[in-house]
Amino acid sequence: MSEELLEIKDLRIEYHTDESVIHAVNGIDLSVKKGQTLGLVGETGAGKTTIAKSILRILPGLQAKILSGEIRFEGKDLLSVSEREMRKIRGNKIAMIFQDPMTALNPIETIGFQISETLKIHNKLTKKEARKKACEMLELVGIPSYRYDEYPHQFSGGMKQRVVIAIGLACNPELLLADEPTTALDVTIQAQVLEMMAELKEKLDTSVILITHDLGVVANFCDSVAVAYAGEIVERGTVEQIFDHVAHPYTEGLFASLPRLDRRERRLKPIKGLMPDPAALPEGCSFCDRCPYAEERCFKTKPADVELEPGHIVKCFRVAGGE
Amino acid sequence: MLKFIGKRLLMLIPVLIGITLVVQLLLEVTPGDPAKLMLGMNATPERVAALREELGLNDPFLVRYGRYIWNLCHGDLGNSFMTGRPVFSEMIQRFPYTLVLVCISLFLSVVFGIPLGVFASTHQHTWKDNLAMFAALFCVSMPAFWFALMLIQRFAVKWRLLPLSGIASWKGWVLPCVALALGFTATITRQTRSNMLEVIRQDYITTARAKGVSEVTIKYRHALKNAVTPVIMVVGGMFGMMLGGALISETIFSIPGLGQYTMQALNSRDYPVIQSSVLVLSLLFAIVILLVDIIFALIDPRIRSQYISKRQKEARTDQKKEDQEKGAAHSEGR
The missing domain is CATH 1.10.3720.10 (MetI-like)
Incomplete structure (x- = not known):
C-alpha cells in the first residue's frame, strides 16, 4: 500500500520576465503514496500552483524554465518523456482541477462537450459512449444529466466547480491535482464540494494533491502535509506529525494565526512581515526575516532537511540544533 | 431567432429612408449641373433650362424627394440622365x-x-x-x-x-x-x-x-x-x-x-x-x-x-420538467 505513486526530487523552476528572474520553486522534494491525499499548504506566491503545473508540464513555455529535478510518476521521469507521451498522461493518468471555476471552462462549448472531450481523447469511445459516460460523470458530481447540452454561463459557481471536477475525474486518473478547488466558492458550497471530492476519491481510489491555504481542510481531508514557503518545502510529514508536533517556525506561525473559538482573543496573530521577493531571495533561510527564533547562522547559510521522525522532515536549524 | 431577424429587417426601412434623404441632401448641395454637363460647354442657356425642366430639376427639393420615394415604393429607380436607360x-x-x-x-x-x-x-x-x-x-x-x-x-x-x-x-x-x-x-x-x-x-x-x-x-x-x-x-x-x-x-x-x-x-x-x-x-x-x-x-x-423568444424558453423548461419526471419515474420503477 505504501508504494510511492509520485516522487519529486530537487525540482527547481524559474520564471524569466523582462526585468528579473523569479525563483518560483527552489529544490523541493515531495512524494505521494497510492490512494493517499497530500495537502500542499502555503500562502499566495509560495509556488504551489507552479509545482502542480510542472507535474503536468503545462507551465507557460516561454517564461518558465525547469532548471533541474525529477518528477517520477509510476517509474517514469515526466520531465524527460516526449510531448506526445505527456499528452497521453494529461487528463488520463494525472488530471488537474483549477482554482477558479468561473474562468476554467470554455464559455462557448457545452459542458457536456468539455467532459466528453477528455473521454474521447484517452479512450477509444464513440460519440454515444462518450456522451453516456459524461452523463454518468455529471450525475456522479450531482448535476442532473439533462443539463449536458447547457453552457457554462447557465451554471452557478458551485455547479461550475462540479463540472470542473467531473472533467478532472472523467478518465479515472491515478493522481488528481486539486489546485485550491474551493477557494473561489462560498463556505457552504466549499463543504459540499470537499465532501463530494472525498467521496469520489474513496470510490475511484485516486491519489490527490490538494493545494490549499486552509489548514482546516487539510486536517479533515489529507493524510500527509507539505508546507511550502517561498518555493521551498519547509516542513512535511503526516497530518498527525504536523498538527501535533509542529517543528518549523513558519508552520507554527500558520497555526498561531488561525482564529481560535475556544479562547477569548480580540485579535488574530498574523506572522509579521511579508514573504521575501522571489526575485531576490535571502542568502540564508528564506524565513529568517520573519522568524522569531532567527539566529545569526540563519541569515548566512541555508538550513538542510532534518528528519525528526520517519517521514517528518523539517528545514530548520532549530530542530537540528540539538546535535 | 426568426423573430429577431424579422425585427431587424423591419428596422431596415427607416434606415433606408434616412439614407435616401441624406443622399438627396448631399446632391442638393453638391455643385455642378447635370443638364450643363450633358449638353457640353457650348450649349445655349435656353437649351439647358429646357433640359432642366424636362428632368424635373426645377421643382422644389421636397417635391423631388417625394417623387423619388413614390417611385421607389413602386419599384421604379428612375432612368439615367445620361443614357436614359432604366437604372434598375x-x-x-x-x-x-x-x-x-x-x-x-x-x-x-x-x-x-x-x-x-x-x-x-x-x-x-x-x-x-x-x-x-x-x-x-x-x-x-x-x-x-x-x-x-x-x-x-x-x-x-x-x-x-x-x-x-x-x-x-x-x-x-x-x-x-x-x-x-x-x-x-x-x-x-x-x-x-x-x-x-x-x-x-x-x-x-x-x-x-x-x-x-x-x-x-x-x-x-x-x-x-x-x-x-x-x-x-x-x-x-x-x-x-x-x-x-x-x-x-x-x-x-x-x-x-x-x-x-x-x-x-x-x-x-x-x-x-x-x-x-x-x-x-x-x-x-x-x-x-x-x-x-x-x-x-x-x-x-x-x-x-x-x-431566444419567451415562448421557446418556456417550451424548454417544460421539456426539462418532463425529463425530470421521466427520470424520477424511471428510478421509482427500479
Missing part, C-alpha cells in the same frame, strides 16, 4: 461583377488572414511573428490602388502572366481581387493575432491542455472559436469598405461593375444612378451586418440566449 436593369447587369469581386477578395482575406493571425500569435516573440506583423503593417499602410498598379507592373507588364485589364477569362479576376484583398488580409491577420493572444492566456486553455488535448485542437477549436467573434465583426465592417474599395479596383482594371457605374455617375451628376447605387450598397451592407449578428449568435451561446 443597368444595375442588375453590373451588380454580379461587383459581388464576385468583393466576395472573392473577402474570401481570400479570411482564408489567408485568420490562419496567419493564429500562426503569428502562437509564435509570439519569435522572428516569425515579427516578420508576419511587419508584412501586415506594410499591407495595411499601403492603399489598394498602389497594390493594383504594382501588381499590374509586375504580373501584366513585365512578366506578361496575367491580362492588364478586363475580365475576359478567370485570369482577369486575379489581379483585381488580390489588390483588393491584400490590405484586408493584413487587417484580419492583425485582428486575429491580438484576439488570439488574449484568449490563449485564459484559464480554459490551460484546462484544455491539462485534459491532454492536442495543440492543433487547442489552437483552432478552443482558442480560435473564442477569438474569432471580434474578427467577424471586422469582416462585416470590411464588407462595406470593400464595396467602396471595389470602386477603385473596378476603375483601374476596367471591370464593368457597380463601382465603375457609380464613379461615372458621380462625374456626370447622374442623380438617379447615384441615389440608387448608394441605396443598393447600403442595403447590402445592412444585410451583411445582420448576417454577422446571426453568426455571432451561432458561435456564442451567451449571445444566442438573448435572442
